Amino acid sequence: MNYLKEINAFFDEKDLNSLSASASLLWYVLMQFNNKTGWKEEFTVPTSSVLVKLGLGENAFLRARKELETKGYITFKAGTKHQAPTYRMISQVKASAMDEWGDIQGDEPGVEEKVEQGVKQGALFKRKEERKKERVGGARMQPHTFYEQNIGMLTPFMAEKLTDWCDRLTNELVMEAMKIAVRHNKLFFHYCEGILKRWEKAGVQSIVDVRRNEKQPADNKEERQSEAKRLIEEYRKERYA
Structure with missing residues (x-):
């Protein structure tokens, strides 16, 4: 995984597939742990370590983890008494490229794909404009x-x-x-x-x-x-x- 590309793709994807603040924070924390493992396809991390990084309670963590799984950002296997939970980060770069170009196979997008692409880009632009209106003092x-x-x-x-x-x-x-x-x-x-x-x-x-x-x-x-x-x-x- 390319850390910077994943973060940029996650930011764009999140505009269309909205996440709660706690779920977004959990994604960044899991990415940090995945980075430390050398970007293994699957990695294990104790829940206690994640909670320390998050600064949230266990219930909020469980809701956030379920939200990330449901919306296609991660997969995970629950841990056992002697084994920490196993996570796999789903690349957002690939998903973002597929949404934007529709030509992962090298095919030129047809009329329907171009229309769909335009609708998605329009929705993304609209959301970004709404966020600008919510800015306070430029941030x-x-x-x-x-x-x-x-x-x-x-x-x-x-x-x-x-x-x-x-x-x-x-x-x-x-x-x-x-x-x-x-x-x-x-x-x-x-x-x-x-x-x-x-x-x-x-x-x-x-x-x-x-x-x-x-x-x-x-x-x-x-x-x-x-x-x-x-x-x-x-x-x-x-x-x-």
């Missing part, structure tokens, strides 16, 4: 980074909680909840989680839904204020108990 801010820079220290427990909410909703909504907390000077995640639970219950799926939710009648606004006060009181009881 895209990730939920974990935003938390660490604006709310508090990112512990493994907190990282796993953030990842879980990103999987349940979206990175964009988790970011928005934290921005609301910062604007109101509520620098604790319990407050953000209250917002996310309310959005999840209301079926919010995008920032557009959030804006629409904010335009609800005044009685709903009073309910939200009451809920916010309740969350603050719960946090105070937990902190000073």
Whole structure:
């Protein structure tokens, strides 16, 4: 495997075959271990070693590993009492070349292949443009980074909680909840989680839904204020108990 080509191909493929933040991080960690083995077709690595590199809990790791397998980035065989799990990285360079050119066999792509190629390239361009709109100060801010820079220290427990909410909703909504907390000077995640639970219950799926939710009648606004006060009181009881 060519490390640099694989990373570039993974970045492009991920735009079309989206991955959660924890699954993306696990792919990079497994690539590092595969690199240390000299790019063996199959390699073994203890789960404990992977967890140390990831900085996430075991449940988050298992979800991420299953996601990578389901979406065709890796295959693995579960370990035993005396044997660590065995992994095989599926080359993204080959998959990327096949999607882009359609001529691995040296054949000139036909009209249908060219149309499909154009659709995929258009989808890739659209996603990249959407990501540009999400950039903050010229660099895209990730939920974990935003938390660490604006709310508090990112512990493994907190990282796993953030990842879980990103999987349940979206990175964009988790970011928005934290921005609301910062604007109101509520620098604790319990407050953000209250917002996310309310959005999840209301079926919010995008920032557009959030804006629409904010335009609800005044009685709903009073309910939200009451809920916010309740969350603050719960946090105070937990902190000073």
